[in-house]
Amino acid sequence: MSAGQSGLRAGPSDGAAASDRRFFERVAGRVILLWGWRRALVAFLAGALAVLTQAPYDFFAAGFIAFPVLVWLLDGTTLESSGGVLRRLRPAFAVGWWFGFGYFLAGLWWIGGALLVEADEFAWALPLAVVGIPLILAFFYGLATAVARSIWSSNIGRIAAFAFGFALAEWLRGFLFTGFPWNAIGYAAMPVPLLMQSDAVVGMNGMNALAVFVFAVPALLAGRRHLRFGFAVAVLLVAAHVGFGYVRLTAPQPANVKTLDVRIVQPSVDLAEKWDASVRDRIFATMLALSSKEPEAGHQKPQLILWPETSVPFLFTERPDALTAIGDMLAEGQMLIAGAVREEEAAGQGADSRYYNSVVAIDDRGEIADAVDKVHLVPFGEYLPFDGLLKRLGVEQMVAGPMNFSAGNERHAIAVPGGARALPFICYEVIFPDLVSVDAASSELIVNVTNDAWFGDTPGPYQHFRQAQLRAVENGLPLLRAANNGISAVVDPRGRTIDALAINARGAMDVRVPIYRQETLSAAQRRVNGFVVMILFALAAGLLSVRRRLPAN
Known part of the structure; x- marks a missing residue:
């Protein structure tokens, strides 16, 4: 029965919502269908855009564009039908690698300035520093998207998988090959002291996972499944983040320090x-x-x-x-x-x-x-x-x-x-x-x-x-x-x-x-909390991915 036949009419707000949803569906559809060099270019540009979330720009709104685009690019990747695990996940790895290359190239180009101090002696190494370091660091984000794609689903589970993949990659980036956790994604959610206080509870591991999840939630606008639930969770996380910051900042300083x-x-x-x-x-x-x-x-x-x-x-x-x-x-x-x-x-x-x-x-x-x-x-x-x-x-x-x-x-x-x-x-x-x-x-x-x-x-x-x-x-x-x-x-x-x-x-x-x-928790407890956040995202993604694969009754 149609809306007209039942006597029901769509209100203006319903029509606007439907129009907005169609817009995001069209954008997501075009991103999903990209192929070849166009897919690589969009991933690269999304990574470069994401750098605007970091200091000194602190334009965190860029994250709400860059990460949904990356989710849609992963939606468009297909797992290879033959070969081992690495071969099957190669398309997803490639998308994350190009995103990471754009992110680190745009975020770390200034490293080359150190070589120009004594340019006559070290200018030859400028391409190695400016391009070589991002080329290597991009492998971590390739790993992030490959891990996420291995437990992917068509609903909010893929956003949880996305958050876990990036949190895992950032954790590994902190210590592998001596470590270089510069510009971890979690810093994008902490541009001012009001928004820094949650770090004292879940540490950088937790903040990396939570930041990526919230940034990626707008990808749900291109569909209807879990849209309201996803945004409700994101709003709740942001409210808790801001509220805890306010409480901690307004707490009185200890007397007689x-x-x-x-x-x-x-x-x-x-x-x-x-x-x-x-x-x-x-x-x-x-x-x-x-x-x-x-x-x-x-x-x-x-x-x-x-x-x-x-x-x-x-x-x-x-x-x-x-x-x-x-x-x-x-x-x-x-x-x-x-x-x-x-x-x-x-x-x-x-x-x-x-x-x-x-x-x-x-x-x-x-x-x-x-x-x-x-x-x-x-x-x-x-x-x-x-x-x-x-x-x-x-x-x-x-x-x-x-x-x-x-x-x-x-x-x-x-x-x-x-x-x-x-x-x-x-x-x-x-x-x-x-x-x-x-x-x-x-x-x-x-x-x-x-x-x-x-x-x-x-x-x-x-x-x-x-x-x-x-x-x-x-x-x-x-x-x-x-x-x-x-x-x-x-x-x-x-x-x-x-x-x-x-x-x-x-x-x-x-x-x-x-x-x-003014330590909220011990370092050990903070570390445990961060890993708990990561594991919860992994479990949610895994369960929803398995449920999607189960045959319907």
């Missing part, structure tokens, strides 16, 4: 001069001058002064007078934590010295009270993997300094004035959630020193800072960050920036930092 007066120095040293012996004294004098100036209005003399990564322009073993100068600069009770290259002389005759990218704590007597070496080094930047083989092929270390570094054995907290314990992380070590959480339980302060000047005023330093912010939220600890020329900042345990210096600024800022912990 201790404070630490800190000065963070951002010297903005030109990298072309950084290792030039003729200007080292001038660089060092600039560091001393910025550190010893009178406190800013309303601030006390700093108890702790923080210099960026490798900010000391020479080895202390070669210039012991530098320690004397630092001791003369520091007032009684002050401490300097500085990024420096530490030399460990070889024990055997004829053996080479070992060098470490380190932070050193120097007291008011000009003595090194403590030192922590960088544990997680940057491949090709700070050390050369398989150096014997690659050097024979003419490949050398590319960017970080005049020598190869050795990795430190362990990280420990440094005792700073006021009785606090500061846990140091050098440069990109801070992007690894599990690495930061290992020792955070015994610390009261996270310290991150870096030198983002290699990448200039590009998205790179903003993305690096965003990831450092989230480490503060996850562990419920304040963060001190000193960059040679990046974003130096002080962040509270809830991810709010107390004060910061902009890129290209040269100066020093004084901040009174409240020292307290």
